[in-house]
Amino acid sequence: MVVLGTTLFSLTPDWRAGADLPGLLERVAAAGCGPAVEVVGHQAWRGFPAVDPREERAFRAAVDRLGLVPAALGVYTDLFRRPGRPMTDDEALDDVRPQLEAAARLGFGAVRATLGMGSALLRRVAAEAERLGVVLTFEVQGATPPDAPAVLEVAELQRSTGSPYLGLTLDSSLTTPALPDALGTALRRLGLDADGVAAVHAAWAQDGPAGARIGTALAALAGHPRREELSILVAGVLGRCGRSTPAAWADLLPLVRHAHAKFWDPDVETVRAPHGAWLAALGAAGYTGALLSEWGGHELLERADADAVAVTTAHVALLTELAAARTAVPA
Structure with missing residues (x-):
């Protein structure tokens, strides 16, 4: 059975209002939105990937005390951050390595990165993640097709190496029946x-x-x-509202190491059918990792329109219901 929880990206309005990481972890735990949590490194720690050792200890102590599970850390490598030219592979590796190291120190079992690394860089980053014992995942979402070259490259590298430290983060926005x-x-x-x-x-x-x-x-x-x-x-x-189906991704589902249940509207009933379908597909593929609620509505609505924690609580309750219904059905 999957482990449910939330990404703290859903609580972006609270971050913007001045909330800190310990306070948000407290809110997530109190609202029953755990146990799994994803954190975006650059959102949670000023100066990331440099994290003060006291903050590292405080984070690990908080998740232990609250019974939370650090499921994944969001990491980013902007290859075009330097003006005038893209990073070289050496520069990009130097950029992402400290993020992987931070994930390992903070106790995250996986990192979530974005597709698009070149072949040579992908192999070097994957090797670095394996050295650190951190699963490197690349997110597929929205209009991304299963035959996208970047997706197939990750899949081929994983299959050729057999590494358990490389795979995909599946985002259910791949199936969006209607615009929010x-x-x-x-x-x-x-x-x-x-x-x-x-x-x-x-x-x-x-x-x-x-x-x-x-x-x-x-x-x-x-x-x-x-x-x-x-x-x-x-x-x-x-671009983030895809129209594919779980069946279209069947061959790639065994490579999923992390998953998001993405939704936009405060009315969580709008995603009952697609999220139920993805739970079924992941279950059939043998997935037992984290499935995290991810609310993107804060990008479209004002804070007064909906409370991020309340919306997330309702969505995690829906996912819990859908997951329980699956386990109650005889095989």
């Missing part, structure tokens, strides 16, 4: 009228590749005085 209502709220707040919102939804519902559908949606914003803001929002959300 919260997107419409955000678009209207930026001044898009009802016809414009309907045009965005209609573009997303069209057949064809994700890029073409996003292009059609962006064209519907032409001439709007806040087109740039609207375009960033529309492209960002539509």
